[in-house]
Amino acid sequence: MSVRLSTVAGLAALVAACAPARRPALAPAPAAEPASGVAGDSAALSSVELAARVTALFGTALDPDSAAPAPVDVAGPTWDIDVRSYETHERVAYYVARFTGPSRGWMAERLRRGTRYDPMIRRKLRASGLPEDLAYLALIESGYSPYAYSRVGAAGLWQLMPETARDGGLRVDGWVDERRDPVRSTEAAIRFLRWLDREFGSMYLAVAAYNGGPGRIARGLTRFAHDMEGSTGDGFFTLAAQDYLPRETKEYVPQLIAAALVGKEPARYGIPVRPEPEFAYDSVRVPALTPLASVASASGSSVAEILDLNPHYLRGLVPPGSGATVRVPVGRGDGFADAFAALPADARRGVTRVETKKKQTLADLARATGRSPELLAAFNPGLAYGKKKRLLPGQTVLVPTATVAAAARAMPASPARSARSAAAPLAKGGSEKGGSDKRGSDKGDRQVRARTGTTAATVATARGARRATPSE
Template structure:
C-alpha cells in the first residue's frame, strides 16, 4: 500500500490507542465537515487556562467536539516517554513529584500545558503562511509536552491534556487535507478546457435560449468590470474572475435569487455579514457594487487558501465551503486531481455553475467566432464621492445638482429607500457635481424613509385576533384582510401574522377572476407573485399557464408578461345547470358528489366549501 496512505493510518492508530482512558461525555458526536480545513480551531476556554500569546487566534474559529485521528506524514515521538532533554530521571531513585510537592507539581504541569498551547498557536501561524513543515514540527513539540501528564494527575489538568490532544489531532488532519486538496501546478491559473459539460453551456450561450441573456449581461459588464479588475489586480487574483458576476447575476446590481442572495456577487445575508457588508433600515451593502466586490474578493481569497484550485473554489463559492468539504470527506485521502473528481457528487446547480463560468470565458475570448464581435459594452460608471451628514432623499438631492433621481440611484443602489442615513454617509455623485453639492447641501430638505405598511406578529398561545388588534391599535377586519383569513376565530399559535400599521388602507384582492376585458388575457408579474397565486386569481392552473407561455420552470421575474388562459380557452366545461339538494342524515360531500356524477372538487367549489367543511342535515347545497 502506498506510504501516503499507510502513514496517516498508523498515526490514527497511535493517537487513538495512546490517549488517556478519561473521555469527556460530550465528545460522542462526529465532527462536522465545516470544521475541516478551517483556518483555526478554538480550544474550549473553560477548560484550558488562557495563555498570553500573540497573535491571538483568528475570529473564524470552530470548537472541536470529537477527537480526530492523527493522519499525517508526521514523525511521531515514541509514546513511552519524552526525550531526556525534557524530563531527567535518576535511574537509581524515582521520586513521585506529586507526593513531594503537589502544588508545585500542578503548577509545573500547567506550565507545560500552556507551552503546548503556544506551540499549537505557532503551528497555526506557520500553516497560514504556507510553512507546513514548520507547522507540523510545532504540533510535534506540543504533543511531546502533553505526553508527560499521567492519568492520576489532577482531573482538571488531565482534561486540558485531552482537549489539547484532540486539538493537535485536528490540526494535523487539516494540514494534510489541505496538502491533498492543493493541485500541483499554477494555482493562480483558471483552467482552460472544453469537455461535454462545458460545450453544452457554450451552445446555450451562443445559439440557445440564453444567447440574449449573455449579450445583455456582456453589455452591462462595462459599467462595473473596470472597477472589479482594479480590485482583483490589487489582491493578486486572476483577472478572469471579473466575469463571475455574469454567471451570478448577469451584472445586475439588484439581482435577487430564490435563496435570497442579492447583488452583483449574490451574497446571502449571513455571508455578507461575515465579510463586512452591513444591512439596516437605510442601506444594504450587498447591492453596493464597490463594497460587495471587496467582500467577494476576500471570500474568494479565503476559499483559495483552503482548496488551492480555482474550479473547486468556484464550486464552494456557489454552494458554500461546508458542502464541498463534506463531499471531499467522502473521497479517498488523495481524492483530487481537479474539480471534475467532485463533479458528480455536487448539487446540480453547483455542478453546472463551474462549466457555465468556463463556457462564458471561452465565448468572451472568441466573440468573433460566435457572431458577437459587434457587441459594445456600456461605459464604466464614473463619479465623485462626497461625505454628507444630512438625511436627505435622492430626488431632493438631484434638483440642485441638475441631474435625475435615476442617475443618483444607479450610483448609490445600496440605499434601500433612496434616503441617506442620518449618520455621516459617503454618497456618489456625477463627475463635476461635488462642489455644487457642498455649496447647496444646507438647502436640501431633510427626509425620512417610508413607513412600512405592515409589522409582523407571531401568535402566542391564548391570543385572539381581538387581543392582537387592540395591542396594535387596528381592527380585526384589517388583520383578516391583510392575511386572507376567512374566520376570525381560527388562528394558530406560532403563525406569523401581518399587522397593518395605523393609517394604512388595506384592500382585499378580488375573490373572483376579473373579466377578460379587464385583464386582456395577460398578467404582469409583480413582487410576491407565483404561478400558483396567478392561477388561483384567474381560475386556471399552473400547468395551463406554463403550457401557454412555454415555461420550462416555475421561476418568474418581476415585470414579466404572462398570457393567462381564460376558463373557456383552458378547456372549462360549460355548466350543465344547477339544482338544489337538501342534505340528509349520513350524507357527506363525497357521497353527494358521487350520486350526482360530479367531481368532489367541483362540488366543493360551487358551494364555497373546503375539504374540512362540515355539512348538516337539512342544509341546502348546489348540484349539477
C-alpha cells in the same frame, strides 16, 4: 547597408514584375560600387526613383529605409484562469453552444451590462492577487445586475446571502442592502473567494465552494480522498465526477469557463457588444435621512442618476444615524456642499414624525398620512402592536415625504416569492439557481475543517494540490 540594398533590390524586382510591358524603361543610374559586396545591378534604382515608381503603381510611396512591417499579434486572447484545458469538456462545450446559440441575445445583453462594471471588478481582483477573469462569475451569478434577487434570498452582482454578506462586513437591513452596492459587494465577494482559495488551494474548488458552500466541498474531499490522490489537473473535475455534488454546483464551474471563453471573444461567436460608460462617480457627505432627490438637486443630477449610482439605499433617502456618503456623477461633487446648504429646509427633509394614538391601526395611520400601510411598515419595522392588530399608542412613526416615497425601491416580500436571479439560462441538462448551500450559507464557514475533521494537510493531499495556508 546590405539590408537596405537587399530591400531595394527586392522592391525593384517587384516593381519590374508589376509594371506594364509597354511602359518605357527608366534610364539606368550610374553604377556605384556596392559598399558591402552586393552586386551593383541590384541597386540600379535609386531610393528616390523606386519610391516614385511604387507611387505610380500603388498610389503610396514606400521608404526603402523603413524596416519590415511590424509583426501582427496573432496569439489571440489570454486568460488568467485555466480555460484551454477544459474548453472541450462536455459541459463546457454545452454552455458555449448555449451562450452562442439559443441564448445569444441573453449573453449579448449581459456582456453589454458587464462593460460598465468589469473594469472596476478587474482592478479589485488584480489588487487582491486573484485572477481577473473571475469577473465572469458576476455574469453567471446575476448577469451583472445589482438588482438581482434569487428565490432563496441571495442578492446583488455576486448573489450573496444575508449572513455571508454581514460576515463580510456588509450592511444588510431595511434601510441599506450593500449586497446591491457594486463596489462594496465586489470587495466582500473577493474577500470570500480569497479565503476559499487559501482554504482549498484550487481556484475551481474555491469557485465550487462559493456556489455550494465550503462545508460540502471539504466533506467531499475527505470522502473521496482516495479518488483525488491519483487525479491530474484541477481537483474540481475529479470531485464533480463523483455522485456527490448537487447538479447546480457541478454545472457552475463549466458555466464560468464557458462564460470566460465567450466573454473574452464575443466577436468570434458573432455576438455584438455595445459598451456602456464605466461605473464611475464622485462622493459627497449628507446628514441622516437626507432624500436622494435633494442630492440630485444639489448636484445638478437627475433622481434616476442618483438612484443608479446608489442601488444599496432602499428607501429613497440615506438611513438614520450620523450621516452617509452618496455617489453623484463624475464632476458633480464640486460645489455640492454650498448648493445643498442653499436648498430650502423642506427640500432637505425626508420624513415627518407622527405619534400613534389609542385604538389606531396601521391602515388608520395610512389613511391619515396618505401613505400605504406597506410603505409605513417598511419605514418603521419596529412598530409594536396590541390586540386586534392595533398600534400601541405613543410610538413615533416616520412618514416619508412624497419625493422620498417616489424614490423608495420595491423589495421582494420574501425569499420564497422573490424573483429568480439573472443567472445563466436554463435548459435541459442545465442548472437551476437556488438549490444549493450557496455563497457560504453553510454556517460557520471558517470552522469547516474543524467540523468535518479535515485538516489542511488532508485537504491538500486529497486534492493533489499545494498545502493550504491557514485560514484568515
